[in-house]
Amino acid sequence: MRIPTMMPRNRRTWLWAALLVLITVLLASLIWLVGRYEQSRFEDQLEITANDLASDIRAKLARNAQRLQALVERETPNWQWTAKEFLEQQPEILSIERRNLSFNILAARNTAFLPRVSRQGVFEHFGRRNFAVDARLACALAARSLEPAYSISYFVPQSDGTGFEVTDMCIASLENNKLTGYLVTTYSLDRILKEWGDASLKRQEEISFREADGARLAVVGSSVKSGNKFAVQTVLNLQGLTLILRLESWRRAPYWLANTPTVLALALVLALIGVLWLLYRDTRKRMRTEARLAREIIQQRKAEEVSRQSLER
Numbered sequence: 001m002r003i004p005t006m007m008p009r010n011r012r013t014w015l016w017a018a019l020l021v022l023i024t025v026l027l028a029s030l031i032w033l034v035g036r037y038e039q040s041r042f043e044d045q046l047e048i049t050a051n052d053l054a055s056d057i058r059a060k061l062a063r064n065a066q067r068l069q070a071l072v073e074r075e076t077p078n079w080q081w082t083a084k085e086f087l088e089q090q091p092e093i094l095s096i097e098r099r100n101l102s103f104n105i106l107a108a109r110n111t112a113f114l115p116r117v118s119r120q121g122v123f124e125h126f127g128r129r130n131f132a133v134d135a136r137l138a139c140a141l142a143a144r145s146l147e148p149a150y151s152i153s154y155f156v157p158q159s160d161g162t163g164f165e166v167t168d169m170c171i172a173s174l175e176n177n178k179l180t181g182y183l184v185t186t187y188s189l190d191r192i193l194k195e196w197g198d199a200s201l202k203r204q205e206e207i208s209f210r211e212a213d214g215a216r217l218a219v220v221g222s223s224v225k226s227g228n229k230f231a232v233q234t235v236l237n238l239q240g241l242t243l244i245l246r247l248e249s250w251r252r253a254p255y256w257l258a259n260t261p262t263v264l265a266l267a268l269v270l271a272l273i274g275v276l277w278l279l280y281r282d283t284r285k286r287m288r289t290e291a292r293l294a295r296e297i298i299q300q301r302k303a304e305e306v307s308r309q310s311l312e313r
Contacts, residue, residue, distance in 0.1 A: 023276065027269055034266075039230075042251065047232040050247040053197050053207065054234045057245070060196055061238065064090060064185075065148040065171060071096065072173045072183045083109035092191040094122040094166065097184040103136055106181070122166070122186065125159040139170035139182040141240050146172060150241035153189060153209075153217055165189045165209075165217045167241055189218035189243075204251070209236075210244040217243070225250045 071082055083096045091113045098107040105128070110121040123131060134151035141149035151168040158164070166186050173181040189209050197207050198220050206221030210233075233246040 019276070023273060027273070030269060031266070042249075043230055043232065046230055046247055046249055047234075049200065050207075050232050050234045050245060053200060053247070054236050054245045057192060057196055057236060058238070061169070061187075062148075064093075065169065068096075068171055068183060068185060071098070072171055079107050080109060083107075087111045092188055092195045094164065094186045094188050094191075096186075097128075099139070099182045099184060101179065101181055103132065103139070103182070122156050122158075122164055122188075125157060131156060135168040135170060135184050135186075138168050138240050139172065139184065142170040142172045142182070143179055145239065146174070147239060149239045152241060153211075153243070190220065193218055193220040202249070205247065205249045208246050208248075210246050212242070212244060214244075221248075222250075227251050 067086065071079065071086065079098060087093055087096065087109060091111065093111060094114070095108060095110045097105050099105055108121075114122065121128075131154065134154055138149045138151040148169055148171050151170075153165055153167045156164045156166055166188055169185045169187060171183045171185075172179055173183060193207055193209065201207060201221050204222045204225065204227070206219060206225075208219035208221075209217040211217060227250045229248060229250050231246060231248045233244050236243040236245050
């Protein structure tokens with residue numbers, strides 16, 4: 001009978017340890033690669049969302065400008081009612097002013113959505129005259145280009161200690177191709193984000209308008225900020241005004257559990273580890289059986305040898 005041969009124990013242990021290390025490295029590499037992929041995929045989705053939001057804001061501002069042309073052409077007796085109706089439909093607008101060539105206000109209407117302390121108008125506390133320079137520059141640009149133009153953003157304090165970051169949009173009024181006056185619309189940057197961007201936000205996301213140097217002008221979104229922060233930004237170019245639209249999101253690890261395919265891939269890897277463990281256990285059992293069988297054969301042969309020697313004597 002042939003005695004089974006066995007691999008040295010130290011060598012077997014080394015091979016199993018090497019296999020375990022290899023599987024661990026492969027699993028860690030898979031988790032890292034999947035995490036990087038999911039992170040990149042998440043950042044790409046954020047960038048798409050930010051670009052879509054910027055395009056949506058531009059489109060809505062352009063649509064408002066087209067509708068405001070009716071106020072430019074409206075006769076003064078009906079102007080107040082038309083302006084009131086428009087403001088009721090657009091909470092992001094704080095006031096509308098009709099001005100002459102000398103930039104004097106001919107008619108004005110304030111939003112009804114202001115806090116009670118500011119019901120007289122966003123400029124009631126400090127006076128409109130102190131904030132007219134930027135609007136005048138926007139109207140000069142609108143008169144030259146014959147297109148709606150925006151002022152740089154500026155902060156208007158309120159009597160209760162709060163305030164609004166605003167921008168003025170100016171539309172030139174023409175009659176027989178001759179400049180006759182201006183229509184100035186004051187937008188709240190905070191309300192633009194709230195009315196047009198808040199609905200697209202997910203949990204733990206925040207959108208803001210910023211200046212080129214990073215200074216934050218307006219922000220809406222989640223106050224809960226836990227996990228890793230991801231941020232993308234895009235430029236919102238308007239005639240006379242450039243804003244940075246920034247979208248930030250906080251997300252908890254692990255990213256590799258983000259979707260079903262990655263979970264299935266990891267489940268397959270864990271199943272492979274389970275199969276290898278069963279194989280290792282069966283191999284150990286077989287090796288113990290072979291070792292016991294080998295000892296029995298050796299003992300039997302020794303007994304036969306002793307019996308043979310006794311007979312020979």
